[in-house]
Amino acid sequence: MGGRAWPGDGETALAQADWNPAADITEDEHEFLVKVDLPEVKKDEVKVMVENGVLSISGERKFEHEEKDEKKKVHRIERSYGSYMRSFRLPETVDAEELKAEFKEGVLSVHLPKCEETKPRQIEVKVH
Numbered sequence: 854m855g856g857r858a859w860p861g862d863g864e865t866a867l868a869q870a871d872w873n874p875a876a877d878i879t880e881d882e883h884e885f886l887v888k889v890d891l892p893e894v895k896k897d898e899v900k901v902m903v904e905n906g907v908l909s910i911s912g913e914r915k916f917e918h919e920e921k922d923e924k925k926k927v928h929r930i931e932r933s934y935g936s937y938m939r940s941f942r943l944p945e946t947v948d949a950e951e952l953k954a955e956f957k958e959g960v961l962s963v964h965l966p967k968c969e970e971t972k973p974r975q976i977e978v979k980v981h
Contacts, residue, residue: 871935872914878941885947885965889939892932892959899961903949910961911938 876889889910891899898912916934943949946967953964 870911870938872933872937874910874937874939876910876939876941882967884967885944887941887963887965889961889963890959891937891956891961894959896956899956901952901954901961901963903943903952906943906945906949907940908943908952908963908965909938909940910963911936913937 874889874891876887879886879888887908887910891912891914894912894914898914900909900911902909902911913936914934916930943965947965948968949965951966955962955964
């Protein structure tokens with residue numbers, strides 16, 4: 854993918870986040886696909902926005918531990934909780950109006966279709 858497709862991540866918002874979910878970005882001839890791991894996050898706690906050419910994914914994963922249960926002891930907490938935010942600057946070839954997002958089994962998938970004029974097409978070569 855390199856710098857051509859994704860001219861840089863807009864990671865400035867990370868300073869305000871408590872944790873940073875992992876993300877993969879792939880590309881085929883029709884779209885870019887951003888997948889973000891959000892285990893134990895509810896669908897209604899995920900916010901996806903596109904503004905000024907930047908895709909932002911944010912929300913919160915809450916730590917649910919009841920202090921009342923004296924029989925249950927916490928021995929180790931390694932997973933991250935609290936607010937999260939990832940931001941990515943979109944390539945100019947993305948049609949942001951057609952963005953689609955789906956959430957399944959703790960993975961958010963954001964489909965970013967390419968603009969029609971940027972899709973590869975074969976050109977007929979004429980012989981004179």
